Amino acid sequence: MIIVPIKEGENVERALKKLKRKFEKTGVVRELRNRQKFTKKSVVRREQVLKAIYAQKLRTQQGE
Numbered sequence: 191m192i193i194v195p196i197k198e199g200e201n202v203e204r205a206l207k208k209l210k211r212k213f214e215k216t217g218v219v220r221e222l223r224n225r226q227k228f229t230k231k232s233v234v235r236r237e238q239v240l241k242a243i244y245a246q247k248l249r250t251q252q253g254e
Contacts, residue, residue: 192216 194209213219 192209192212194205194212196205
């Protein structure tokens with residue numbers, strides 16, 4: 191359960207924003223979307239490798 195402490199006189203919109211941020215950090219929605227369909231381990235591994243290659247490319251370009 192996600193608990194968001196609210197200070198006296200704090201805006202409701204601000205509290206909702208905190209709740210949404212905490213909810214997003216837990217990764218519940220991402221997990222639900224991943225469980226809706228089955229992906230083979232080889233496909234997951236390939237996606238991870240491509241993502242790592244892309245991130246490494248960005249890092250090397252940033253350093254130049």
